[in-house]
Amino acid sequence: QSVLTQPPSVSAAPGQKVTISCSGSSSNIGNNYVSWYQQLPGTAPKLLIYENNKRPSGIPDRFSGSKSGTSATLGITGLQTGDEADYYCGTWDSSLSAESVVFGGGTKLTVL
Amino acid sequence: QLQLQESGPGLVKPSETLSLTCTVSGGSISSSSYYWGWIRQPPGKGLEWIGSIYYSGSTYYNPSLKSRVTISVDTSKNQFSLKLSSVTAADTAVYYCARLIGAGTIRIWGQGTMVTVSS
Numbered sequence: 001q002s003v004l005t006q007p008p009s010v011s012a013a014p015g016q017k018v019t020i021s022c023s024g025s026s027s028n029i030g031n032n033y034v035s036w037y038q039q040l041p042g043t044a045p046k047l048l049i050y051e052n053n054k055r056p057s058g059i060p061d062r063f064s065g066s067k068s069g070t071s072a073t074l075g076i077t078g079l080q081t082g083d084e085a086d087y088y089c090g091t092w093d094s095s096l097s098a099e100s101v102v103f104g105g106g107t108k109l110t111v112l
Numbered sequence: 113q114l115q116l117q118e119s120g121p122g123l124v125k126p127s128e129t130l131s132l133t134c135t136v137s138g139g140s141i142s143s144s145s146y147y148w149g150w151i152r153q154p155p156g157k158g159l160e161w162i163g164s165i166y167y168s169g170s171t172y173y174n175p176s177l178k179s180r181v182t183i184s185v186d187t188s189k190n191q192f193s194l195k196l197s198s199v200t201a202a203d204t205a206v207y208y209c210a211r212l213i214g215a216g217t218i219r220i221w222g223q224g225t226m227v228t229v230s231s
Contacts, residue, residue, distance in 0.1 A: 002158060035217045037159075044208055044221040045159065056219070088159055092216030098175040101149075101161035101216050 134209030
């Protein structure tokens with residue numbers, strides 16, 4: 001059971017737009033920055049979005065992030081077959097009992 | 113360009129200690145303001161943060177693994193290490209080392225190394 005909740009899968013056609021949600025609580029998303037990671041099959045994850053909506057150099061502006069309250073959203077426009085991957089949200093969790101990095105369970109994106 | 117490379121045994125026996133090393137190239141592990149960490153991913157499953165160490169030596173561990181985990185830094189070798197004791201089959205996973213920006217953002221990932229716990 002992951003601390004952050006993501007849909008197990010999403011799908012859309014090439015060229016379309018898709019969004020992936022990430023739900024948490026006040027101890028994590030509500031008071032900390034959210035990051036998003038892309039994991040292509042058989043490879044290590046890669047940072048896509050950090051500090052809710054910033055893109056590292058080299059990440060195309062087809063990828064965007066937003067946060068509202070205790071939820072965050074990753075958006076991908078102009079879908080390409082090469083975008084098929086698992087996507088994970090992550091953040092810092094600072095509850096009363098402990099602090100840790102937490103992730104969502106991951107969302108598998110299928111480009112039909 | 114900073115690169116991270118994990119190394120260590122690919123097979124560990126149950127109840128023994130898993131030991132992995134991450135070698136950092138293209139930059140200094142002593143650079144200020146960075147955390148260095150370990151994340152794992154069981155086969156077919158999601159990501160689990162194991163712990164992080166700040167360049168100053170402060171450590172932060174996943175509460176569920178804290179009693180079994182030790183992360184340390186060797187600045188002379190530009191490496192940091194993971195030790196996970198009393199392993200079971202549930203510890204079988206791909207282990208990634210990483211550099212974090214801030215406490216919660218994993219900026220650079222190693223390629224990962226598969227560790228199997230089996231007798």
